[in-house]
Structure formats: C-alpha cells, structure tokens
Amino acid sequence: VQLVESGGGLVQPGESLRLSCTTSGFAFERYDMIWARQAPGKGREWVSRIRWNGGRAYYAESVEGRFTISRDNAKKSLYLQMDGLKSEDTAVYYCGKAKSGYYTYATINDYEFLGQGTQVTVSS
Numbered sequence: 025v026q027l028v029e030s031g032g033g034l035v036q037p038g039e040s041l042r043l044s045c046t047t048s049g050f051a052f053e054r055y056d057m058i059w060a061r062q063a064p065g066k067g068r069e070w071v072s073r074i075r076w077n078g079g080r081a082y083y084a085e086s087v088e089g090r091f092t093i094s095r096d097n098a099k100k101s102l103y104l105q106m107d108g109l110k111s112e113d114t115a116v117y118y119c120g121k122a123k124s125g126y127y128t129y130a131t132i133n134d135y136e137f138l139g140q141g142t143q144v145t146v147s148s
Contacts, residue, residue: 025047025048025049025050025121025136025138026047026048026049026138026139027045027046027047027118027119027120027121027137027138027139028045028046028047028139028140029043029044029045029117029118029119029139029140029141029142030043030044030045030046030142031043031044031142032116032117032142032143032144032145033143033144033145034145034146034147035109035144035145035146036146036147036148037109037110037111037146037147037148038108038109039109039146040105040106040107040108040109041106041109041144042103042104042105042106043059043103043104043106043117043119043142043144044101044102044103045057045059045101045102045103045119045139046099046100046101047100047101047102047119047121048100050121051125052095052097052100052101052121053076053077053097053100054076054125054126055076055121055122055124055125055126056073056074056075056076056121056122056127056128056129056135057073057074057076057095057102057119057120057121057122058070058071058072058073058074058119058120058121058122058132058135059071059072059073059093059102059104059117059118059119059120060117060118060119060120060132060135060137061113061115061116061117061118061144062115062116062118062141063112063114063115064115066115068118068132068137069084069132070084070132071083071084071087071091071104071117072084072087072091072093072104073093073135074093074094074095074102075128076122076125076126077097078094078095078097081093081094082130086112087106087113090106090107090108090109091104091105091106091107092104092105092107093105102119104117106144109144109146110146111146111147112146113144113146114144114145114146114147115143115144116141116142116143116144117141117142117143117144118137118139118141119137119139120132120135120136120137120138121135121136121138122134122135122136123135123136
C-alpha cells in the first residue's frame with residue numbers, strides 16, 4: 025500500500041494550493057479517505073474526510089468553507105483544494121485511508137497514514 029502526497033509549497037496568506045494524494049496497492053474506491061495535518065510541536069489533527077463513494081464530506085471547523093476535499097476513484101487519487109490560506113494552516117499534510125473498506129470512521133486513529141506528507145507553509 026502506498027500513499028504519496030504532493031502539491032505543498034510556500035504561499036502567502038489568502039492564496040490557494042491544491043494537494044494531491046496518489047495511491048496504489050489497495051482498492052481505493054472502497055475506502056473512506058482523510059486529510060490530516062501536523063504543525064510543529066503539535067499532534068496530528070484531522071482536516072477533512074470523504075466517504076468511499078464521494079457522497080459525503082466532512083470538515084474540521086477550522087477549515088470549513090475554505091477547503092474542499094474530493095476524490096477520483098478511477099485515478100485512485102484524493103485531493104484537497106485549499107483556498108484562503110492562513111498562517112495557522114502551516115503544517116505537514118498527510119492523506120490516510122480508513123482501516124477497513126466501506127466503513128466510515130470519525131476518529132483519526134481509525135485511519136492509516138503511510139506517506140511522507142507534503143509541507144504547506146503560509147507566510148508573508
């Protein structure tokens with residue numbers, strides 16, 4: 025199983041980034057997926073998650089209305105469109121897969137994070 029995050033970078037406040045997570049080694053279309061982030065000195069926190077069929081998405085309050093999660097099951101890929109970035113969004117962003125297919129999990133501990141993450145830095 026591989027999860028490879030990309031798309032991070034250095035941007036100014038108010039700008040946008042689109043993160044991608046390409047996957048292999050498992051039936052992506054059967055699994056809920058999540059984006060989480062970890063800022064320096066802090067624990068990993070969930071940002072957004074999406075059902076296996078893309079039918080429902082959930083957002084942390086801190087990103088609601090600014091971030092949009094999506095997936096392309098044909099491409100086995102997950103995305104996170106981040107608009108209106110703020111300095112507090114600075115973190116390493118990780119994508120994760122649910123521990124079981126077709127199940128929905130609300131807690132970050134029920135997801136597996138197997139990639140290296142991608143750094144997002146928001147600074148003027």
